[in-house]
Amino acid sequence: QVHLVESGGGVVQPGRSLRLSCVVSGVTLSKYGIHWVRQTPGKGLEWVAVISYDGSNIHYVDSVKGRFTISRDNSKNTVFLQMTSLRHEDTAVYFCAKDRGRVIVTASDFDSWGQGTLVTVSS
């Protein structure tokens, strides 16, 4: 059974940084793309970023380009989201989700999700 566990959330001041981690078990991580998706309070799901199975294909939503960096360490079954220059509007529950495929060119869909980690940007 696939299991994804996020960590690293917390309260942070605007302009500061935070790094989220997503540990994946129950599957060979090196075969799959991984996404970060967030849900802001009272709003819907917003896709944030994706990294392909080998890290060669990466995409971000416009609002985080230049501020967030997604990366992975397949040897540690872990995907990261480095968030810098955080803004109030980045406050959300952040989920990592496994793609059904490798995301060589496009993503397929999200067949497994973590439980989420809360990031609060507040002064």
Next chain:
Amino acid sequence: SVLTQPPSVSAAPGQKVTISCSGGSSTIGNNPVSWYRHLPGTSPKILIYDNDKRPSGVPDRFSGSKSVTSATLVIAGLQTGDEADYYCGTWDSGLDSGWVFGGGTKLTVL
């Protein structure tokens, strides 16, 4: 949102409800659609992938379809436990490639 969903739908237990998802040529027109159910405070769950396929464990009360640049989720035999937010999603192959979700539809079972 790049994908348009009705904000809310409602129906009585036992009835059927349809949730629409409208996109364009760079999204639904060129990529498969998936559907997700989300109860705030929990993890989202996939209901439909590749437009009309159900993962194992998803009841056949849930069905999906796609036509050109629109997709539809149908939930038959509504149960009170179906109350949740439902999202469509697909890849956007446009200039700024990336995944897109619809704005979400809140289902109320009366």
